[in-house]
Amino acid sequence: MTKPVRIDESWRKHLAREFEQPYFGALREFIRGEYAARRIYPPAPQIFRAFDECPFDSVKVVILGQDPYHGAGQACGLCFAVGPGTPPPPSLQNIFKEIEADLGRPVSRDPDLTRWARQGVLLLNATLTVRENAAGSHQNKGWEQFTDAAIHALSRERNGVVFMLWGAYARRKGAGIDRREHLVLECAHPSPLSAHNGFFGCRHFSKANDYLIGHGQAPIEW
Numbered sequence: 001m002t003k004p005v006r007i008d009e010s011w012r013k014h015l016a017r018e019f020e021q022p023y024f025g026a027l028r029e030f031i032r033g034e035y036a037a038r039r040i041y042p043p044a045p046q047i048f049r050a051f052d053e054c055p056f057d058s059v060k061v062v063i064l065g066q067d068p069y070h071g072a073g074q075a076c077g078l079c080f081a082v083g084p085g086t087p088p089p090p091s092l093q094n095i096f097k098e099i100e101a102d103l104g105r106p107v108s109r110d111p112d113l114t115r116w117a118r119q120g121v122l123l124l125n126a127t128l129t130v131r132e133n134a135a136g137s138h139q140n141k142g143w144e145q146f147t148d149a150a151i152h153a154l155s156r157e158r159n160g161v162v163f164m165l166w167g168a169y170a171r172r173k174g175a176g177i178d179r180r181e182h183l184v185l186e187c188a189h190p191s192p193l194s195a196h197n198g199f200f201g202c203r204h205f206s207k208a209n210d211y212l213i214g215h216g217q218a219p220i221e222w
Contacts, residue, residue, distance in 0.1 A: 007048040010055040014153040018146055027142030031129055039132040041068050041075035049077025050124045051150070053117035059154060060120035060217055061162045061208055064170040067139070070130045078123035080190075081113035094190040094199065099222045102203045107222050119220050124150065126173055144173075152176060160215040162208040166190060166199060183211045 005012070005019055005028075018024055031047075034040050042049070065079025069089065076083045080092050088096070088111035096109045108115070117123055126147050131137040151174065154161055159181040165174040167189030177184055185207060188198035209219035 005048070006045075008052045008055050010057055011048075011051040011150070014056055014157065015146070015149055018149045021145075023142045023145055027146070030141050031138075034129070034131065034138070040129055041070060041132060042077045042129070046075075046077030047128050050079070050117065050122055053078065053114060054120060054122045056153070056158075058120045059122045059158065059161055060212055061164065061220060062122045062124060062151070062154065063164045064151075064166070064173055065123070065125040066167075066169050067127050067135055068125055068130045070133055070135050070137075072132065075130070076112070077128075078113050078117055079125040081123060082111045084110070084112045086111060090192045091190045091195075094192065094195045098190070098195075098200055098202065099205050101200070102205045103222065116220065116222070119218075121220060122154075126169070148173065155182060158182075160211075160217070162211055164204050164208070167194065183208070 007015070031040075035044055063079060068075035068077075068079075069082065073086055074082045074089065080089075080095060082088065082092070088109065092111055096107065099107050113121075113123055124147060127136075127138050127143040128147070129138045129143070151163075155177045160183075162183045162185065163174055163177055165171045165184060165186045170189075171186050174184060185202070185204045187202040187204065188194040190199045205220075205222050212219050
């Protein structure tokens with residue numbers, strides 16, 4: 001008998017059908033083989049960390065990433081974040097710059113974004129694992145279908161969630177979100193290659209908080 005996936009119970013209820021699908025069985029076998037044969041990030045216990053730190057009914061904001069970081073010691077299961085004591089990568093540095101410009105005050109630049117997750121920010125990569133030094137190596141293996149299901153569950157079964165879609169990939173992935181029930185914010189990716197094309201000045205963080213307050217929820221302490 002296959003062991004159940006270790007994921008927060010609130011999410012298990014909404015994603016149970018995915019675990020039973022043939023694609024997910026094939027994905028599990030692929031991932032198991034990868035961890036046995038190669039160096040894979042994040043560490044296996046952190047694969048579903050975005051879900052574990054942010055239960056389904058607690059989600060206020062969703063930030064969509066693409067791949068985990070593929071350098072040693074970086075990926076921690078939360079998109080854009082890295083572990084304590086690890087220098088913030090360029091995209092995360094640009095995120096902090098935009099938050100401070102948007103809010104008009106300094107904020108914590110601790111690259112471990114657990115503090116956001118525990119306030120209701122789902123920091124979700126489209127692909128939850130990657131080989132060391134091989135960006136995109138676990139794309140098109142099934143993770144995208146699984147994370148699509150998570151996004152669709154939020155869109156369908158919750159209301160008043162803020163979705164931040166940065167860059168063309170995230171916008172495509174979020175195309176099916178119900179914009180009548182949720183706030184969808186779109187702009188360029190915070191990468192140094194594109195941040196000046198619309199990420200800087202997007203003011204997504206104050207817009208998100210204004211929306212949450214308007215819907216009777218506490219704002220995020222960015």
